[in-house]
Amino acid sequence: MEFLNPAALLGLFALPLLLIPYLVRRKPHRMVFSSLLLFLEAGANSSRPLGRLRLPPIFFLQLLLLALLILALSEPVFSVRPTSIAIVLDNSASMQALEDGKTRMAAAAEKAAGIAVELGPGGKIDLYTTTPRLQRIGTAALGTLEAGAAIRSVRANDLGDPPVDYSEALDRLLRERQYQRVYLVTDHPAGAQGAALRVISVGAPKANLALTAFTVRRTSLGSARLEASATARNFSAKDEKIKITIRSDSAVLAGRDVVARADQSVEVNFEGLPERASYQAEIDSRDALALDNRRFAAAPSSRNLRILAVTPQPQAAASLRAVPGVSIDPIAPADYQKTDRSSYSLEIFQFAAPASLPDNPALFILPPGKNFLAEPGAPMGNPQVSNWRESSTLTRYINFSLFRPAYARPLKPQTAGEVIIESPSGPLALGLERNGLRYLVLGFDPLPYLGRENLPMSIFTLNFLDWFSESGALKSQATGEPIALGAVRAGDQIVTPVGEKTPLKIGADYFFDTYRQGIYRRQRGSEVDLYARNLADTAESDLRAPSPIDLQDPTESKAGGSTLFSFWPYLLLGALLLFLVEWFINPRPVARGLRRRQTV
Amino acid sequence: MLAAPFTAEFLTQLETLRLRTRKEFLGSQTGSYSSPRRGTSLEFSDYRRYTPGDDLRYLDWGIYARTDRLYIKVFREEVDLFAYVFIDASASMAFPSLTGKYLPATHVALALAYVILANQDHVKLHLLQNTPRAPVSPFYRGRRRMADCIDFTTAVTPAGPLDLAASLTEHLQRLRRPGKAILISDFLMPAAAYQQGLNLLRGSNLDIVAIQILSRDEVEPRFPNGSLALIDSETQREVRYQWSANARQDYQAKLAHHNLEIRSFCHQSGIHYSLYVTDRDLSDFIFATLPAIGLFK
Secondary structure: OEEOOHHHHHHHHHHHHHHHHHHHHOOOEEEEEOOOHHHHHHOOOOOOOOOOOOOOHHHHHHHHHHHHHHHHHOOEEEEOOOOEEEEEEOOOHHHHOEEOOEEHHHHHHHHHHHHHHHHOOOOEEEEEEOOOOOEEEEEEEEOHHHHHHHHHHOOOOOOOOOOOOHHHHHHHHHHHHOOOEEEEEEOOOEOOOOOOEEEEEOOOOOOEEEEEEEEEEEOOOOOOOEEEEEEEEEEOOOOEEEEEEEEEOOEEEEEEEEEEOOOOEEEEEEEEEOOOOEEEEEEOOOOOOOHHHEEEEEOOOOOOEEEEEEOOOHHHHHHHHHOOOEEEEEEOHHHOOOOOOOOOOEEEEEOOOOOOOOOOOEEEEOOOOOOOOEEEOOOEEOOOOOEEOOOOOOOOOOOOOOOOOOEEOOEEEOOOOEEEEEEOOEEEEEEEEEOOEEEEEEOEOOOOOOHHHHHHHHHHHHHHHHHHHHHHHHHEEEOOOOEEOOOOOOOOEEEOOOOOEEEOOOOOOEEOOOOOOEEEEEEEOOEEEEEEEEOOOHHHHOOOOOOOEOOOOOOHHHOOOOOEEEOHHHHHHHHHHHHHHHHHHOOOHHHHHHHHHHHO | OOOOOOOHHHHHHHHOOOEOOOOOOOOOOEEEEEEEEEEEEEEEEEEEEOOOOOOHHHEOHHHHHHHOOOEEEEEEEEEOOEEEEEEEOOHHHHOOOHHHHHHHHHHHHHHHHHHHHHOOOEEEEEEEOOOOOOOEOOOEEOHHHHHHHHHHHHOOOOOOOOOHHHHHHHHHHOOOOOOEEEEEEOOOOOHHHHHHHHHHHHHOOOEEEEEEEEOHHHHOOOOOOEEEEEEEOOOOOEEEEEEOHHHHHHHHHHHHHHHHHHHHHHHHOOOEEEEEEOOOOHHHHHHHHHHHOOOEO
């Protein structure tokens, strides 16, 4: 016999409370009697203050009634051994947490293997994992032995839980695949369970420390100085003293001792880091989950921003050379297709636009009409800025009351993007991001770069150069997010953090298999690009109270055949009958009062 | 005119009764009870040889005709009776109320006293209480003293505990003449206590009648079901008791056993015993029950 709602059984502990009304009612009537000789002879009572507690039979009837109700609430079922089941293994990052020396994943595998063994030799098992999405392992149903081997081969990914409604997803699975039972083995506690949809929990709440953010950047565009910031969070109820260390390969670059307050984050900044290809931040904590004690970052882009300017006015573009760290190669629009653009960090199209989005970040200045980004509207002189996006790298430090381009054309966006600057006639600056690359479309011309002579425009120019150089930081993203490959040549490959080499196919746009935390190396001939991927789901790091999983059985009857015989309705019926018996045996004072009144 | 139930009709009925004694006592005057002495009553006792000076009226001429010897017929002496009525006046006799138990007990006592008074015998009332000088009436004789008897019994309120043996001892020390003792009590006391008391009466050469008085509430207690804190009316002792139908049956069984023990002891000791439950009609008890146990001639 099993209980679908075992939490209700805790109500059994409340049963002794039934004694309270009887103890209260026991306050005796004081009666004078001629002689207590015969009562003392009876010997059934003593003169002790409380005497012996005598409970009437109605008490035991009521006790039985309550016990039946609690049992009915716990939804007991008799289970019949199923023959076709699905086991869904949670392989999210938190399953790497250690429980008594072994991971939750190992514990889950043991439980899942136990389920498979219980199924017997004739059983058919389909194995599913939850990350990166709910997917089946293999194409054919597995036998008991095969399932055991397959279960043991499942590894936890460095990914958060997918945003899935398990109740709905597993119900659909049950319905479509005609399983008799679906087990979800997870480290989330089980809430309500269905008859055929079952949650098996592993692990217990634990305190944990985690690095939740780590970035390395240049102090400013073209600067050789590097700075880093790391954020640690304490997922526990007491303060913890921790040391955050920045490493590159095995060399320690910096370190700082900090106190992480209970259930709070602490951010630590490091300055003057040396140039390295990649960086690793770590906290020296031997907590339950080692994965989130480390984070990785690729080195920021080269301090020299190399720009390809596609413009009919090369002198205006060349004025950007006045900005430290910027080198620019102006070309005519006609030469664009012939130019090797792979070494440029930014492409600027002035009064020009390519046939398709370039493989590099790009700035489009007053693009010609009928392009795929934004069509320019009617020209206007000295347009007034009516609105701009706050807290953006593009708009910081600018006094927009003084920001007056001499000539502008409002933009009519042809694709989804974010309006950065807006005039009453329409957007003047439009930012968008595609395939991990940033693009900016301007309805005015910020060139030439005039320095102090046009401070608002110069600040805007420096801002967008920073914004584009920041896009290098996009190389540090969450696990599971694909790596944009750009142009792939023969022989290109990616080396994952665990050393697996994956050749890249020509024409592939993305590399998707980024389920491990660490540095991914893209080898392009002799060049190597580094991409960092980090666990970005703090819910995985908070091991204290994961949200319970509630599974219902709305379509139980449609499933391939229930293996559970639920008899709680009978218990409920029994409780109701007992209630009626109790009602007749022990009429309520109200009823007695009514009767008395009627008699009178 | 006496108050109910001592109506003229009831008193007239009582006058038809005469107490019966199992023992012979020496009376003070001629009466209607046998004396161990020879006398001049109508009840023949024996023969003895004639001696000069004997009253020739008592010669048995038949024996003389057959044997030619003179024999004098000897008759029993008939004397008056001294009766002592002991009434339990402890607190338990006031349960559930004076009118519910003590008053009926005095009615029984007064009815018997009237029987005695109407027969020109002597009656003395004793109230049993645990006090140094428990109330005792003088000897009353004659119907007209009935009012005194009533006054005496109603002047006292039952109170306090009762040690039957100790109280009787005190009363018996002041008792000079043997006679009939009538003990009226609820006998709700340990067997040893009432047996000791009754044995004291027996040792005083008294012909004893024990009348047990119980109220209906004592025979069939009407407590609400549930937990009770019962307080003893005499000792004020408190006990907790869980009252239920079963407990009621248990109590009644104990009471029946207790009463049976009293009856059995009285039977073995030559004591008249009867139980009077106070909701019963007094006339019925006096004129049906008591004659049945041989209390009246």
